[in-house]
Amino acid sequence: MFFPNPIEVLTYFVHTLTHKIGKYNLTMHTLFSLKRVAVGFGLSSLSGIILGVAMGYSKTINAIVRPLFNIIRPIPGLAWIPLAILWFGIGETTKYFIIFMGGFANIVLNSYDGTVKVNPVLEGAARLLGANDVQVFFHVILPSATTYIFAGLQVSLSTSWMAVLAAEMISSYEGAGWIINMGMQTGDTTLILVGMVAIAIVGFLLANIMRILERGLCSWTIRGR
């Protein structure tokens, strides 16, 4: 049977929320995946925003980093898996690294875009009102880049979530990816679908949390109807 009936999947899903598959129950597996995304994505957001904004703000930094970045940029995050395993073994570091690389380029590019596209008239207005370089940076450049940065974060979050599955399918004893992999190896389609449902729910929740955060931070762009 390649496609088990939905009721069966659902009951199994509810069951595994509290009952073990392998070492942990489904809730714990999902939390493992979430933790990995949190670390990998957190690191890539933080460093990506800093690097992107720095590149946009300073032509020198851009000139130095840009060539290197242009080489890395077109490589999809998953292509790093073999290298990562050679470098870091098959522990957690590898997974963090793969997730990190999955979202990094996009965040850098968007932060860079947002920073260079700041309206020069507003920058001039701030300087006329007495703002110094640091103040212009924090009160004009950064706020006007936030919408761009958030667009980058949205996309990167979903690629990070993708990357964690790939990483877990390759080597791990826990996580949503592991569940799917397990189902595949044992020919248990119900288990595969349970893993997929968990992924879908968490992915959906993450995207929405992001949207709410963006609403809060960029409320000034909302005109309302």
Added chain:
Amino acid sequence: MEDKKIKVEVRNLTKSFGNLLVLDNVSFEVFDGEFLCIVGPTGCGKTTFLNSLTKLYDIDSGSITVDGEEINPRKHNLAYIFQEYSTMEWLKVQENIEYGLKIKKFSPEAIKQRTDIVIQMVGLDKYRNYYPSQLSASMLQRVVIARAFAIQPDLLLMDEPYGQLDLTLKYKLEDELIKMWERQRTTVLFITHNIEEAVYLSDRIIVLTNKPTKIKTEIINNLPRPRKVSDLEFVKLRNQVTDLIKWW
């Protein structure tokens, strides 16, 4: 009025933002081929009305219809000149003007011919290849006016289109607008702060109150055309309107 065909019908329109009531149960109609001016204090809801008409804003209650049905940009041939500069930054002056025509799928010859006419009319011939960021404020405004005129709409919505222009150009473009209107019997809804302009252009003037906005009064303006600002009748009407809208 005699039984004229109604182009735009507004019934019991109410619109508020949060607990700021802006339009309060407003009803009026615009007849086919009419030139209607709307004047009112700043922040009273003129732009809000046009945005509701074009469905950019949702209304709380009431209805707005064009030709008896809900507005549909693909079906109704309309142009809207926004109050803020709505040029497209990434297009040159000429491309900005061609844009609307391209969307409406005109032939390349027709596009070229119409673009050439309007670009001359607004005096931007020399600046065809400039980007909006390289233009002055009045030039931006003229690009948008040209873009609207080029598509020769049935319904033309203009939100303070001539505010930034100098006198000479303003008079010229007022006359061009009148010419287009007389030639094509366009229905024009024209928002302005300038009473002289309203009296010069309109068939009818609607005067709005402060927020919450209602219609204070409407004035039929049947001075013979072409009008002259120095005519006695003109000055009389102008003063009459001015007295009516002393809203402080």
Added chain:
Amino acid sequence: MDNQGKIKIQCGHLHKTFHAKNRKQDEVNEVIRDFNLQVRENEFVVLFGPGQCGKTTILNILAGLEEKNSGTVVVNDIEVTGPRQDRGMVYQTTALFPWLKVIDNVAFGPKMQGMKHSDWKKKAQYYIDLVGLTGFEKTYPVKLSGGMQQRVGIARAYCNDPEVIFMDEPFGHLDAQTRYLMEEEIEKICNGEKRTVVFVTNNIEEAIYLADRIVLLTNTPTHVDKEYVVDIPRPRDYTSPGFLALREEITARIDTTNL
């Protein structure tokens, strides 16, 4: 006006040509050719010129927001090389910070200079009340009408206490009534606190109502065509004979030179 006043703005032999690099062509646009202007302390000077002649460009150069090709610009005894807070600007395109609420926009200058919270708050509130936006302190600019945004721009410039203030068609989007009220307010502020103002407008009545001196500009490449000293006593009446006569005179000049 009073010739004793010290010179605040000294602008000599100013030239400006834009080179607009657009895809293939390189457009050269000479905008200002030999423009000279001297403004004394507390003087209210109106620049009156045809559309696109270069008024905004002149103000930008005086404020230090735009580079000049040649000529000297000295404001407040300092050669202008970049923007400084002793000069304020009310923009034709409003140029508000969209991510700041009305009150934070108005208080931007004082805040940057480290004024105390309670002080900037009081000061900003004063100017918000002055331009009639009480109740909209906590609103973002996208939710304001065109005219309201323009008034925020005016309040923001004044709240920073500049010694010299440049105003680029600040009343373009206001209705006649608000315009008159605001003109009166500006008059009051300028007489009460005495500031040097350079004001751009295309409205002849507004020019005569406000100005100590009107500087008539030519078409591009622009320079000074003629200057009119306005010594009608204040407050001025739009229909007084002196007012109407000057209006006639300037209009006639514009017609004959075909500006």
